[in-house]
Amino acid sequence: MAIAKFVTIESTAVPLPIENVDTDQIIPARFLKATTRDGFGDNLFRDWRYDKEGNPIPDFVLNQNVYSGEILVAGKNFGSGSSREHAAWAIHDYGFKVVVSSFFADIFKNNALNNGLLPVQVSEGFLSKLFKAIEEYPATKIKVDLVNQEITLLPTGDKEQFDINSYKKECLLNGYDDIDYLLNLKDKIEEFEKSRA
Amino acid sequence: MAGKTLFDKVWDAHVVHQIEGGPDVLYIDRHLIHEVTSPQAFAGLEKRGLKVFRPQNTVATPDHNVPTINQHLAIKDELSRFQVNKLTENCEKHGITLYGLGHPYQGIVHVIGPQLGITQPGMTIVCGDSHTSTHGAFGAVAFGIGTSEVEMVLASQCIMQPKPKRMRINVEGELKEGVTAKDIILYIISKITASGGTGYFIEYAGSAIRSLSMEGRMTICNMSIECGARGGLIAPDKTTFEYIRDREFAPKGDDFDKAVEKWRTLKTDEDAVFDKELTYDTADIEPMITYGTNPGMGTNISGNIPSESDIEASNLVTYKKALKYMGFEPGQQLEGIPVDYVFVGSCTNGRIEDLRAVAEFVKGKKKADNITAWIVPGSRQVEQQAWEEGIADILEEAGFKLRQPGCSACLAMNDDKIPAGKLAVSTSNRNFEGRQGPGSRTMLASPLTAAAVAVTGKIIDPRKLL
Numbered sequence: 001m002a003i004a005k006f007v008t009i010e011s012t013a014v015p016l017p018i019e020n021v022d023t024d025q026i027i028p029a030r031f032l033k034a035t036t037r038d039g040f041g042d043n044l045f046r047d048w049r050y051d052k053e054g055n056p057i058p059d060f061v062l063n064q065n066v067y068s069g070e071i072l073v074a075g076k077n078f079g080s081g082s083s084r085e086h087a088a089w090a091i092h093d094y095g096f097k098v099v100v101s102s103f104f105a106d107i108f109k110n111n112a113l114n115n116g117l118l119p120v121q122v123s124e125g126f127l128s129k130l131f132k133a134i135e136e137y138p139a140t141k142i143k144v145d146l147v148n149q150e151i152t153l154l155p156t157g158d159k160e161q162f163d164i165n166s167y168k169k170e171c172l173l174n175g176y177d178d179i180d181y182l183l184n185l186k187d188k189i190e191e192f193e194k195s196r197a
Numbered sequence: 198m199a200g201k202t203l204f205d206k207v208w209d210a211h212v213v214h215q216i217e218g219g220p221d222v223l224y225i226d227r228h229l230i231h232e233v234t235s236p237q238a239f240a241g242l243e244k245r246g247l248k249v250f251r252p253q254n255t256v257a258t259p260d261h262n263v264p265t266i267n268q269h270l271a272i273k274d275e276l277s278r279f280q281v282n283k284l285t286e287n288c289e290k291h292g293i294t295l296y297g298l299g300h301p302y303q304g305i306v307h308v309i310g311p312q313l314g315i316t317q318p319g320m321t322i323v324c325g326d327s328h329t330s331t332h333g334a335f336g337a338v339a340f341g342i343g344t345s346e347v348e349m350v351l352a353s354q355c356i357m358q359p360k361p362k363r364m365r366i367n368v369e370g371e372l373k374e375g376v377t378a379k380d381i382i383l384y385i386i387s388k389i390t391a392s393g394g395t396g397y398f399i400e401y402a403g404s405a406i407r408s409l410s411m412e413g414r415m416t417i418c419n420m421s422i423e424c425g426a427r428g429g430l431i432a433p434d435k436t437t438f439e440y441i442r443d444r445e446f447a448p449k450g451d452d453f454d455k456a457v458e459k460w461r462t463l464k465t466d467e468d469a470v471f472d473k474e475l476t477y478d479t480a481d482i483e484p485m486i487t488y489g490t491n492p493g494m495g496t497n498i499s500g501n502i503p504s505e506s507d508i509e510a511s512n513l514v515t516y517k518k519a520l521k522y523m524g525f526e527p528g529q530q531l532e533g534i535p536v537d538y539v540f541v542g543s544c545t546n547g548r549i550e551d552l553r554a555v556a557e558f559v560k561g562k563k564k565a566d567n568i569t570a571w572i573v574p575g576s577r578q579v580e581q582q583a584w585e586e587g588i589a590d591i592l593e594e595a596g597f598k599l600r601q602p603g604c605s606a607c608l609a610m611n612d613d614k615i616p617a618g619k620l621a622v623s624t625s626n627r628n629f630e631g632r633q634g635p636g637s638r639t640m641l642a643s644p645l646t647a648a649a650v651a652v653t654g655k656i657i658d659p660r661k662l663l
């Protein structure tokens with residue numbers, strides 16, 4: 001089942017300079033009762049975004065009209081805690097295609113990649129540069145080029161390379177998914193089972 | 198050639214295929230599923246027109262979203278009921294064993310796996326839940342996965358995973374009185390931080406770890422994920438084999454002896470090399486409690502919350518935000534803080550040993566008036582044992598009530614929510630903002646500490662009451 005092909009993105013970004021953003025914050029447990037993958041974006045960062053009565057909290061970045069875009073730039077150790085893939089679904093469903101941070105939790109990283117959401121890990125220094133640029137000038141555009149594994153702060157031309165394993169890169173660029181790959185390995189899997197019996 | 202670590206031995210034995218520049222294709226021996234992270238995986242499978250490849254290797258139980266009172270009645274919350282029914286439907290359709298509500302084996306996935314002997318040394322075990330690391334206590338490679346990966350396992354009994362790096366954490370020495378497995382792991386996480394284990398699989402070793410019961414070892418491995426590690430494991434030994442013996446799905450008779458022979462080889466070679474190695478001394482470990490909003494923000498219960506000057510510059514924002522949320526002051530003394538709720542339960546500390554510890558402590562005492570206490574067994578078997586051993590009665594006399602099994606207030610998906618602003622001391626594993634209900638505040642501690650808090654109504658070093 002194909003996921004959308006990942007193309008080079010040039011977009012403004014939303015800054016979230018908070019560290020250790022756990023998946024309970026990204027999508028609180030009480031919204032995990034759905035049995036489909038859709039619609040989680042409405043409750044993305046629910047308890048930071050809305051108060052108890054459901055009114056938007058003006059201080060929270062998703063409620064500030066000045067910031068928008070397909071790139072979420074977040075503090076260190078993003079996506080820690082619960083393995084809920086709903087976190088990746090919520091971010092993607094909201095409209096983000098890339099999350100930038102200086103550090104990602106492992107399970108979140110896998111979940112993101114499996115849903116066509118690209119986690120871009122940059123150095124602490126580059127991350128501060130991004131935050132500074134976006135906060136000073138919210139219309140700042142950032143380019144994320146997966147083919148060349150490069151993220152560029154367009155106004156200044158500052159750039160940095162990022163890592164991704166070549167298999168996952170191919171999958172994202174071509175819209176392949178792991179299950180197709182695994183299904184093609186069926187014979188090998190059965191052989192493995194026999195060899196252990 | 199350098200020797201192999203325990204982790205390498207188990208992992209490498211399950212690699213079906215290596216992708217160049219990519220993840221390993223890893224064969225999965227046991228797959229556990231529950232109602233919250235599986236429905237979309239089954240839906241995906243059906244969309245592709247696929248069957249479950251090896252239904253006999255998957256076991257299901259509802260736990261995250263179930264009520265903990267009146268489980269014999271239909272679930273009131275419509276969405277929860279739908280989700281639990283969906284699990285039943287999917288299992289029936291695909292021939293997967295299900296321990297549904299009311300079944301004597303139902304319970305939290307990570308409590309029932311070991312209890313039934315499903316969890317065994319040398320296995321690869323996954324579940325759509327990050328605390329799958331619990332099963333590592335048996336010398337298994339066990340870790341949490343996302344829903345897309347649940348679908349992969351259903352479709353092919355394999356997942357694709359980059360191999361994590363290896364870390365060994367040694368804890369040496371004898372534990373001081375009143376210090377439990379929970380304190381060890383809270384101590385470790387407070388030292389290496391909530392992200393210090395990211396990218397690693399941790400082997401716990403050393404005399405203090407070896408001295409622990411299986412329950413204690415499970416508590417340690419369970420919280421590996423709270424320092425970011427993919428999982429944790431402990432080499433199986435006599436304690437492990439004796440625990441497994443005679444359990445429902447354990448090998449029996451000759452098969453058991455043969456299995457033990459094989460399991461004995463599951464240990465790290467002396468010349469194996471770790472990417473990182475840390476050693477801690479039990480002399481430094483006291484009863485612990487968390488004061489912040491990630492499990493790394495913990496300290497000695499008899500001490501104070503760190504002051505600003507103790508915090509590294511890069512962590513200051515998190516620290517301030519956490520204290521503001523918790524309503525605490527920098528440097529504040531922990532003992533004496535009044536508490537509203539005590540929660541004993543979860544896959545970290547909801548096993549029979551945990552309930553025994555609480556019962557032993559509260560026997561002949563009464564809970565404080567300001568405390569609402571929820572004691573939730575990790576499984577039906579634990580619940581039944583608690584009744585049989587008289588634990589339930591002791592608890593009742595002390596003013597507590599034993600509820601029915603489930604994840605309950607650990608993640609507050611059901612009705613067991615700590616109200617906004619209220620402070621809970623919890624034996625679970627996460628103190629994130631709102632984890633136990635919107636606006637709730639959580640301090641993580643051991644069952645012993647939780648019992649002491651329940652009796653006194655405030656934060657207290659349990660050793661003062663021993």
Ligand code: SF4
Nearest residue numbers: 328543544604607608
């Ligand atoms: S008890 Fe808590 S941590 Fe354990 S499986 Fe349930 S929700 Fe997850």
